Amino acid sequence: MSGIPRVLSIAGTDPTGGAGIHADLKTIGALGGYGMAVVTALVAQNTRGVREVHVPPVGFLTAQLDAVSDDVEIDAVKIGMLQDAAIIEVVRDWLARVRPPVVVLDPVMVATSGDRLLDAAAEDALRGLCTDADLVTPNLAELAVLTGRPVAATWDEALDAARRLHESTGTLVLLKGGHLDGADCPDALVGPVPLVGPGGVHEVAGARVATRNTHGTGCSLSSAMATLRAGGASWPDALVRAKQWLTGALAHADALHVGRGNGPVDHFHELRAPADRAWSAEVWDAAAAVRAGIEECAFVRGLGDGSLERDVFTWYLAQDARYLGEYARLLARASALAPTADEQAFWARSAQSALVEEQRLHSAHLDGRRPADPAPATTAYTDHLHASGRTYGELVAAVLPCFWIYADLGTRLTAARHETHPYDDWLAAYGDPAFAEATAQAVRIADAAAGAASAHERARMSEAFRRSAEHELRFFEAPMALVPARA
Ligand SMILES: Nc1ncnc2c1ncn2[C@@H]1O[C@H](COP(=O)(O)OP(=O)(O)O)[C@@H](O)[C@H]1O
Ligand SMILES: Cc1ncc(COP(=O)(O)O)c(N)n1
Known part of the structure; x- marks a missing residue:
């Protein structure tokens, strides 16, 4: 050729x-x-x-x-x-x-x-x-x-x-x-x-x-x-x-x-078409139906109003701990591929916080119990992330929904917080302005990668983002369907 x-x-x-x-x-x-x-x-x-x-x-x-x-x-x-x-x-x-x-x-x-x-x-x-x-x-x-x-x-x-x-x-x-x-x-x-x-x-x-x-x-x-x-x-x-x-x-x-x-x-x-619309705005808008599905699913509603049963939440956290272990590997890979020192440091910090801070939050809830085997929704999500690591842009696009959807939920659910809310520390972690700032930086990095990408690569980024957003929805739906205590 x-x-x-x-x-x-x-x-x-x-x-x-x-x-x-x-x-x-x-x-x-x-x-x-x-x-x-x-x-x-x-x-x-x-x-x-x-x-x-x-x-x-x-x-x-x-x-x-x-x-x-x-x-x-x-x-x-x-x-x-x-x-x-x-x-x-x-x-x-x-x-x-x-x-x-x-x-x-x-x-x-x-x-x-x-x-x-x-x-x-x-x-x-x-x-x-x-x-x-x-x-x-x-x-x-x-x-x-x-x-x-x-x-x-x-x-x-x-x-x-x-x-x-x-x-x-x-x-x-x-x-x-x-x-x-x-x-x-x-x-x-x-x-x-x-x-x-x-x-x-x-x-x-x-x-x-x-x-x-x-x-x-x-x-x-x-x-x-x-x-x-x-x-x-x-x-x-x-x-x-x-x-x-x-x-x-x-x-x-x-x-x-x-x-x-x-x-x-x-x-x-x-x-x-002038390329004046940010890539992130395009993919965020395109994922509107999936985002609405997340906001309306029984798990997220229960998390917001505190009515979620503890065993369901614990099952979710055990899965999230499994997820975060793999997610941290992908963030570390983004750090390895990053084109600038700032981006390299950002992804390394994110990998660190995924491993340490979030796991600490979860182990408090898990009471020292060992994380369970990954459920199908967990494996499907992490498999997708691993398969999306062919280029920096695609990887950044694939890891972005986990930042953005959680920060968005955290901001929305902040209003529901009160001292005796059973899931207050979870709501606090994702509603934290520092997490919102980290998310904004991840979005800026993704837009810069999309700006430098060929049309072909940009399409792959959009597809990676879309699929990750869908996996987020399935991840939130899984606890209600699979928690053993409700079977
Ligand atoms: N209204 C539409 N909106 C988005 N995509 C469309 C629409 N109509 C057709 N397509 C797409 O155009 C391509 C041709 O599809 P189709 O109309 O089924 O075949 P054909 O033109 O051979 O009859 C497919 O990729 C299909 O998904
Ligand atoms: C010469 C020629 N070839 C094919 C089509 C079908 O067009 P379509 O892509 O809309 O099915 C057409 N109308 N004319």
Whole structure:
């Protein structure tokens, strides 16, 4: 690879520039690649629908493909609209001859209206082509056609269908949640554990952007994956970055004013958007639902009003002691990676205080009892922290929610303090202005790391923060569900 990934789109056209090769070329460029395109079909379409399709003779498709591959070393291929079985055959033959290192197939089969675009022979040929790709990116309707089952109505059904497609083709599947109902818009990679991690599923959560301008999102996502993978990202990292970028492109879509139907997304929003919003403000706002969940969970309410049962609190503290031991290791690692002496000293002090001060507080409550074995929520959280230590920025982002969410809770719960409050020393520790100041410093450090990070690294930081915040919620929920005395 030359450094700049050379990515070829094999797809149809969209003269309004929102889908097909036009979306692909914009996406490849926006994500740092060099885009090339071979046209499979000339499509007279706009944001309101398809009017006419002209398919050049298959011999001319071969001529275009060969013209590129005879001359250019191709790092990745994204395949989109392929109109019939003969075209699919030509592309399969070419792939067999040229074997580009990354092949992403977007199996364009079903129009937004729900109409099938391919005949039965072409659908069979496309199933065959799935086995030649490294990644296949069906939407829910296409997944139904490829697996021969009804369209999934829930995310769980969709995951099930994606597993079937992976099992029958051996190919990694990117399952897209764009056509589900609800406020969430998740995507997931479904495939072998070595590629996607535990359970064979790597889910990337996302919020649904309230816009009708979603024309070309499937094309854009698949070419984003091809570009990022060719640039050296793992498949899960590529999906995190692709989704962050695409969500931004959707959020800026309405400002484009292109067409009167379902308009395109803004592929170049990152060039236009001034980077004036702090990273911390973005991730804190994005975690609003999780933070509300923490404030409203029974454990935190009971802690605030003092009604929490002592055995539940003790169980929590035993887990927190286990957590803090690991957390201190990660803080010490942040100190080792820190780019300045101030930051190095800050993380070393934080590691020290996690180990000494907080453990002392806890041992007072634990009455000398040995910390229990870690519960699943504890292990899941510390595993996530350890897995997030690839770079300084990612590590700092992963450890930040434990500061910030506790300082935020401490400040909120301070009003509930009184001399006879059963958990007054816990409330005092996290409501302490010194802890708030340490948290503010951790936030400043994270923002500085985000400012110096590439867009790719910044996306990984956001994902690490989001996941840690979710682990905080699960950690607070665990005592009520698991304390043995209540079983
Ligand atoms: N309204 C939306 N808000 C956020 N993401 C969306 C929205 N609609 C689609 N997406 C994302 O766009 C990509 C394409 O998804 P989808 O619409 O399911 O496929 P297709 O465009 O092939 O029909 C996925 O990453 C999906 O999560
Ligand atoms: C040439 C061409 N290829 C694909 C699509 C599907 O677009 P979407 O990404 O919205 O599914 C399209 N409308 N035109």
